Amino acid sequence: MYGTTMEGHSVTCHVHGFLPYFYVPAPMNYRPENKNDLLLAINNYVRPAKSSSGGPVVDIDMVMKSSIYGYHGPKKALFLRIIVRLASYLPAAKRIFRDGFDVHGLGRVVCDPTYESNIPYPLRFMIDTKIQGASWVELSPKTYRIRTANNRTSTSQLEVDVYTDDIVAHQPEGDWQKIAPLRILSFDIECAGRKGVFPDANVDPVIQIANMVTLQGETRPFIRNVLTLKKCANIVGTHTMSFEREEELLKTWSEFVVTMDPDIIIGYNINGFDFPYLLDRAKALNVKDFPFLGRIIGSQTCAKDSRFSSKGLGTRDTKSINLEGRLQMDLLQVMQRDYKLRSYTLNSVCAHFLGEQKEDVHHSIITDLQNGNDETRRRLAIYCLKDAYLPQRLLDKLMCVINYMEMARVTGVPFNYLLTRGQQIKVVSQLYRKAKTEDLLIPALEVEGSEDVQYEGATVIEPEKGFYELPIATLDFTSLYPSIMMAHNLCYSTWLRDVRTAEQHGLVRDKDYKVTPDNALFVNPSVRKGILPTILEDLIAARKRAKGDLKKETDPFKRAVLDGRQLALKISANSVYGFTGATIGKLPLLAISSSVTAYGRVMIEETKMRVEEKFTIANGFEHDAQVIYGDTDSVMVKFGVKTVAEAMKLGREAADYVTSHFQKPINLDFEKVYFPYLLINKKRYAGLYWTNPTKHDKMDTKGIETVRRDSCRLVSSVIETCLKKILIDRDVKAAEEYTKGVIADLLQNKVDLSQLVISKALGKAEYAAKQAHNELAARMRKRDAGSAPALGDRVAYVIIKGTKDAAAYEKAEDPIYVLENNIPIDTKYYLENQLSKPLMRIFEPILGSKAQTLLSGDHTRVISVAAPTIGGLMKFAVKTATCLGCKTPLKKNESAVCHHCKPRVGELYQRQLDSVSDLEVKFARLWTQCQRCQGSLHQDVICTAQDCPIFYMRKKVQKDMKDSSMVLDRFNYAW
DNA sequence: AAGCCCAGACGT
C-alpha cells in the first residue's frame, strides 16, 4: 500500500499474509480427508515455473456459502476456498477446475463456473480488509516495523512492514473524512520540432520542462521552476535551471521528481505525450538513470500501449505508464470522461472553465524561439510554465481530487481505477462487499463471444408537437430505475429461473414471489431481501445524509467534500441498473434489467392514464388535462390553466395523487413548469423553466442544435437567439428579422470562420461509408502525420466551395488550412444543409407555412461573393480590373477608375482610404487583445489557437486589410 | 429520386 500521513509524509507499506483465492462448489462426497489429494492433483496440473517453495495452491478451506445468481432457498452449500501463492497462478488453477481433472478418491472434478476468481487481487485485499479507496488506514504502534537504510526498497519517506490482520481500516466518516496534504506535481514539456513534422523523440530534443508543486487544499504552488536547454533570462518568482546538455536536463528532472516525491502527477495529455516522449527521448540519448520515476527502487518506468473501448466513451488508444506509488491524473482524460465539450484542447477547456484563453504556439514556432536568445527562450519558458499551471487551475476549479476521492470512497475502488477502468468495476466492488456480509458468492461468468442480446427499453410518449402558450407542468419519477429495483426486490439473489424452481422451494405466487411485467420471477423481501436493493438503499440513504450535512456545513472545504460525495452516490445508484443489463459484462442478468424497463413502461402509461382520467371537467376541474409528451420517467401535462401558479398547484396535486397508487419508495415528483413550451419532436424541445410562480429560472433546450456539438457555432447561436426572442421576449417578428440578417451576412461572406467550424469525433479507423471528418483526417495525416487527429479526437472542419456535384466529404477542409490559403467557403451549403432545417423546425410550429419565406426573398440575394479560386473555368479566365466607381472593366491605361468616374476619383480614394484605416484600427484592436492574452504588450503575437474566435477574426481582418491596401495602391497610378 | 442504413450525438 502507498499512502501519506496527515503530516504529509509519504509511506510505502509492505503488507504480509494475504493470499489470493477463489471458490468452487465442493465436489459431491467431499470430506476433509480429501484435501491433500485434491491439493496434490491441482498442483500436479498447474506446474508453475518456480516450484522451489511448494506448489501454486497452498491451502484449501471448507466454507458454507451460496451463489448469488438466482434464489436457492435458505440453506447454504459447501464451497471450497482455493488459496494460491501468487495472483499470477490463479487463472491456471481456475482453468483446471473449469476444464475438469481427476482426483484420487473423488473421481473427475469439474466446476464451471468458479466463483470470485475474476476480481483484481488489490481489490480483493481491500474488500476483505474493509478498506475503501482513498481512505485512512491506521497502523497501531508495535504492529509495524520501520525499514532502515539497509533494507529499503522504496524512495518514500517512510517504509514499513505489517501483517494484514493488524491493519485498521477507517470508514471515511467524521474525522476520517480529512484528506492528507498530498503533494501534486503539474508539469509540461516543450520540444523543438522541425517544420511540418510532429516532434519525434528519436530526433527532436526536449528543450524545456516546467514544474509546479502544490499541496492539496492550497491554492498557490510552493515550487515553481523551469528546466531549460541553453540559457534563459530570469523569470520573477520562478527558479530557472539551464543546461548545456539535454542529457543533464533529463537527468535533473528525474532526480527532481524522485526527491520532491509527489503523490499525484498531473498535466495535460501527459499520458499521451509528455511521459512517453520523455521516456523515448531518454532512451534515445541513453540517459540510463532517467526512467525510474516511481517509488520502488529499481522499477523501470515505461509506457505500454493499450486500447480502451467502451460504449460510453468510444474507442481510444491510450498508454499506461507505471509510476508505483504515485497517482496520475491526466487532465485531458478527466475532461474527456467527465465533460462533454466541443473541443478538448487545453486552450478551449480553459476558456470554458476558467474563462480565460491562453496563447497557443504551434510546435514549428517553438524551435525558432529556442534558437533565438535568452529572451526568446524566456518567452518560451513563460509559455511552458503557463501550460504547467493551467492543469493545476483546472484541477482546483473542478475539485477533481476531492470528487475522485469521494467516488473512490463511496464505491470502494482504488483511486487509480477511476481513470484507468470503466464503470463496471465500481458496481462490482460494492456488490462483492455487500455479498460477503451475507455469505453469497459471485460466479465468474465466461463472457460469451458475440452474444449481444438487446432487450426492450423505455417508452417515449408520442409528442403532441406544437408551440404551447400555456403553462405545461412536468412530473418526474425520482430515481426511477433504482426505486423500481427497491420496490420490487429485484436482485440476482432473489431471481427465480422459472415457476418450477419456485415450486421446488415451495414458494407461492404473490405471497412469496412476484411476476414482473416482463414475466420474470423474483421472491419477496419476506423470503429474501435482495443485495442490489440493499446497496441502493444504502446509497440513497447516504446521499440524503450527505445532502443534509451539506445544508448545515459552513466550512467551504468540507462542503466541497460533501457535495462531491452526494454526486458520487447519485451516479453510483444510477449505474447499478446498467450493470445488470451489460451483456458483455461481469454479471449480466437481463431478467433484472428488462423487468426494470418493463415496470417503467407500465408506470409511465399508468401515470398518463391516471392524470388524464382524474383531472377532467367531469371531475370538477376547469379543463380536461392532457399529457402532451413524456420520456422514460417524466410526463408533461397541459392542465389547460392560464397561470404558472395554477399549473404548479395542479402539478403537485397530480404528483401526490399518482404516487399514492405506487409501491414505496416510488415517488412521482412535481418538478417544474414550462411556459411557453415549444415541442418539436421526441427528445427535442425548448421552453422557459419555472420553479416559482413569479419569475422563470432559465431557458431550457433539449436535443436542439443549441446543445449539440455536431453543428457549427453559427447554427447554435442563431437558434439560441431565435428561441430567446420567441420564448423570453415573445417577439416572433424580431426573431424573423434577426434570422434574415444572419442569412444575408452568411451569403455575403461576413460571417467569421470560427462560427462555421463543425466538429465530429473520430470514432474508428475504418468507416463503411466515406465521411467528411474521417476523409479530412486522412488527408491531414498525409500533410503532417503527427499533428493530424488521432482515434477518439474531435476533428474540426469547414465546408469549402467545390465543383457542383462534389460530395460533402470532398469539400471538408481544415479551418487553419482554409484561412492560410484563402479558400472560399461554401456559404450555400451552410444555408441549405446547416441552417435551414433547424430554423424550419422552430419556426414552422409558430408561423406555419409562412416560415418558408425566411429562406427566400431579398436577404438571400447575394451582393458580393468571393470568387472561387479553384476548379473549372476560373483557371483560364483572365482577371480584368474593374472601375472602383462603377465596376465597368478598365482599359489598359486605367488602373483605378474609368474615364467616366475620373471626376470622382478624390471621393473614391477617400472612401478606400477610410476602409483601409478602418480595418487597421480593427486589426490593432484584435492584435492587442491577443497580446494581452499572451501576457505581454511588447512582443509579437505567435498564437494560432484553433478554437479561439479572436484568432480567426485577427487572421481575417489581416487578410482584408492587405487586400484593401492593395486596392488603394491602384490609385498611385491613377493620379 | 426514394429509401436504407451507418454514424454521431443526444435524452432519460
Add this chain to the structure above:
DNA sequence: TAATACGTCTGGGCTT
C-alpha cells in the same frame, strides 16, 4: 483484458 442500458433524431453516403 475490459467494455452501464435503450430510444430517437438527423445528416449523408450508398443502393435500388
